[in-house]
Amino acid sequence: MSFDMKDLYQDVIVDHNRSPRNFGKLEDADLSLEGYNPLCGDRLTLYIKLNNDIINDISFDGSGCAISVASASLMTEAMKGKSTKEAESVFNDFHHLLTDEEPDLDLEKFGKLAALAGVRDYPSRIKCASLCWHTLNGLLDGSHNSISTE
Amino acid sequence: MTADTPVKPYDIGKVREDFPVLHQEINDHPLVYLDNGATAQKPRQVIEVLDKYYREYNSNIHRGVHSLSEKATGEYEAARNKIKNFINAGSLQEVILTSGTTASINLVAQTYGRANLKPGDEILITEMEHHSNIVPWQILCEQTGASLKVVPINDKGELIMEEYQALLSDRTRLVAVVHISNALGTINPVKEIIDLAHAKEIPVLLDGAQAVPHCPVDVVALDCDFYCFSAHKLFGPTGTGVLYGKQALLEAMPPWQGGGDMIRTVRFNETTYNDLPYKFEAGTPHIAGVIGTGAAIDYVTAIGMENIAHYEADLLAYGSEALSHIDGLTQVGTAKNKAGIMSFVMDGIHPHDIGTILDQHGVAIRTGHHCAMPVMERYSIPATARASLALYNTRDDIDALVEALQNARKVFA
Structure with missing residues (x-):
C-alpha cells in the first residue's frame, strides 16, 4: 500500500472507538449538552459534574463515526480533573492543532490527544474530531441549547 | 425490455475513453467513481459543446436579432427538442427548462399546488422520498392548510402498495413519488401507481432524478402528469433540469417566478404572460447547460437507454453478489426491482469511516x-455507505470496491 491509514486510524483511535472511555450518561451531572453533526449523523451528548470550576467528572453517550467517538473518549479522559480555564486552553490548542495551516505546537503536550493530529490531513473529517470539543466549549460557556457543526 | 429493441452490448472501453475525469489517480490509485447517484461524470462530447458555446457563440437567447443570438437560440431550442424526444413528450410546450429536479418540484408545488389545494386536502408521498420531494410539499401544506400523507415501505425498501391504495382518498389532490430511490435503489411500480391514482382522477408527479440516466422513460406510456429530472445526473451540466407537464395542466397553472422571457407585454397596470413553455422560464437560463444537456442526451441515446439499463442490471447483480460475501456487511434496500444503487452498513465501522478509507484506495x-433522513429513520441507522453505478462502471470497479472494503475491515479488526 502506498499510503498508511494508520496516520488517521491509529491504534489509539481504533481502541477508543471500540471501547470508549467515560461512556454513558452521568446521572448526577450538573450540565449536559448535545452536539450534532448533520453531515454524517454523529450525535453525542456530553455530561459534566463541576466542583466549583473543576471538572470533577465527565462522560458522553450517543453514536458516531470512529473519529468522533474516539475524540470524545480521549477528550473526557484528558479533561477529568481540569479546571474550566485549563479546559478552555486545551480546547484552543486542540483547535489550532487541527485547523492551523502550520500549527506551531508541541505534540508531546497533547499526550494521547496527539493521536488525533492525523485528522488534519482529512479536511472533511475535522468536524468529526471537533464535535465533542465544540460541545464542551458550548457547555462551559453556557450559551447554547445544542451544538451543530453545520 | 421491449421486444422491438434488442439489447446490444456497447464497447465499454470506448465509453470510458470518453470520460476524461475517469483517467486519473486519486491517492495513488486509479479513480473508481461510484458516486453517480450524487452526480455523474461528463463525456468530452458534453464538455466540448460547453466550450464551443462560450468560445464561439455566447449570447443571450430569444430576442436577439444578431447572428450569435440566433445561433444560441437555435441550439437552445434544439436541445429542448432533444429532451422532448428523449422522454417522448407530446410537444415542446410540455418541456419546461429549470435549474434541476428540485426547482421542477418546487415549481409544481408553488403553482399547481397553491392554485389547487385548500385546507383538508391531502398530498400523498412515500417514505423513501428525497428531501426535495418532501420539503416543497411541507411548505405548500403550511401555505394552504393541506396535509401530507406518507406511504410506508417494507423492510426490503419496497412501497407497500396496499397502504398506498388505502391512503389514496377522496381528499388526495396530488401523488408525488420517486421513480427510483436514491437511497435504496428501489424502482417503484410507477405505472401501477399512476393508474391507481388516475382511477380517482388524482394527478401524479414523478421525481425521475435517478431514473432518467439509467432506464428508458416514456412520459406518454407512463401517463404521468409531471416528470422532473436533472441534467447533471444524466452526464450533463449542473444547474439544468426539466419539468415535463401535461399541456392542459401547465396551461391552467399560474406562473411561478416573474421576469424576462415569461411575459408577453408588461404595463404597470397589466402584464400578460407568454405561452408555454416560456411562461415558466423567467430570466436568462443556463444556456450552455441546456445545450450541454442536449449533447448528453445525444450521447446516451447513441448508446441506447435499453442497453445501458441492461448493462447496469448485470453490474448490479455482480456487485450485490460480491457485497453479500463481505462479513459484517448488510445491504440496505433489497427490493426485487432495483437499479444500480447499493446502500450498505458494516458492523463496527461507521459509514463515514468507510468513505474515508475507500477514498484512500481511490474509490469514491x-x-x-443521502438527503433521505426518513429512510435512515425507517431502518434505525444514522447513515449508510452508498455505491451507485453508471454506464461507464465495470466489474473491475466493483472488485476495487470490495478490496477496499476488506481493507476497511482490517483497519477496524
Whole structure:
C-alpha cells in the first residue's frame, strides 16, 4: 500500500472507538449538552459534574463515526480533573492543532490527544474530531441549547 | 425490455475513453467513481459543446436579432427538442427548462399546488422520498392548510402498495413519488401507481432524478402528469433540469417566478404572460447547460437507454453478489426491482469511516443520509455507505470496491 491509514486510524483511535472511555450518561451531572453533526449523523451528548470550576467528572453517550467517538473518549479522559480555564486552553490548542495551516505546537503536550493530529490531513473529517470539543466549549460557556457543526 | 429493441452490448472501453475525469489517480490509485447517484461524470462530447458555446457563440437567447443570438437560440431550442424526444413528450410546450429536479418540484408545488389545494386536502408521498420531494410539499401544506400523507415501505425498501391504495382518498389532490430511490435503489411500480391514482382522477408527479440516466422513460406510456429530472445526473451540466407537464395542466397553472422571457407585454397596470413553455422560464437560463444537456442526451441515446439499463442490471447483480460475501456487511434496500444503487452498513465501522478509507484506495462513494433522513429513520441507522453505478462502471470497479472494503475491515479488526 502506498499510503498508511494508520496516520488517521491509529491504534489509539481504533481502541477508543471500540471501547470508549467515560461512556454513558452521568446521572448526577450538573450540565449536559448535545452536539450534532448533520453531515454524517454523529450525535453525542456530553455530561459534566463541576466542583466549583473543576471538572470533577465527565462522560458522553450517543453514536458516531470512529473519529468522533474516539475524540470524545480521549477528550473526557484528558479533561477529568481540569479546571474550566485549563479546559478552555486545551480546547484552543486542540483547535489550532487541527485547523492551523502550520500549527506551531508541541505534540508531546497533547499526550494521547496527539493521536488525533492525523485528522488534519482529512479536511472533511475535522468536524468529526471537533464535535465533542465544540460541545464542551458550548457547555462551559453556557450559551447554547445544542451544538451543530453545520 | 421491449421486444422491438434488442439489447446490444456497447464497447465499454470506448465509453470510458470518453470520460476524461475517469483517467486519473486519486491517492495513488486509479479513480473508481461510484458516486453517480450524487452526480455523474461528463463525456468530452458534453464538455466540448460547453466550450464551443462560450468560445464561439455566447449570447443571450430569444430576442436577439444578431447572428450569435440566433445561433444560441437555435441550439437552445434544439436541445429542448432533444429532451422532448428523449422522454417522448407530446410537444415542446410540455418541456419546461429549470435549474434541476428540485426547482421542477418546487415549481409544481408553488403553482399547481397553491392554485389547487385548500385546507383538508391531502398530498400523498412515500417514505423513501428525497428531501426535495418532501420539503416543497411541507411548505405548500403550511401555505394552504393541506396535509401530507406518507406511504410506508417494507423492510426490503419496497412501497407497500396496499397502504398506498388505502391512503389514496377522496381528499388526495396530488401523488408525488420517486421513480427510483436514491437511497435504496428501489424502482417503484410507477405505472401501477399512476393508474391507481388516475382511477380517482388524482394527478401524479414523478421525481425521475435517478431514473432518467439509467432506464428508458416514456412520459406518454407512463401517463404521468409531471416528470422532473436533472441534467447533471444524466452526464450533463449542473444547474439544468426539466419539468415535463401535461399541456392542459401547465396551461391552467399560474406562473411561478416573474421576469424576462415569461411575459408577453408588461404595463404597470397589466402584464400578460407568454405561452408555454416560456411562461415558466423567467430570466436568462443556463444556456450552455441546456445545450450541454442536449449533447448528453445525444450521447446516451447513441448508446441506447435499453442497453445501458441492461448493462447496469448485470453490474448490479455482480456487485450485490460480491457485497453479500463481505462479513459484517448488510445491504440496505433489497427490493426485487432495483437499479444500480447499493446502500450498505458494516458492523463496527461507521459509514463515514468507510468513505474515508475507500477514498484512500481511490474509490469514491457517498456516505451519509443521502438527503433521505426518513429512510435512515425507517431502518434505525444514522447513515449508510452508498455505491451507485453508471454506464461507464465495470466489474473491475466493483472488485476495487470490495478490496477496499476488506481493507476497511482490517483497519477496524
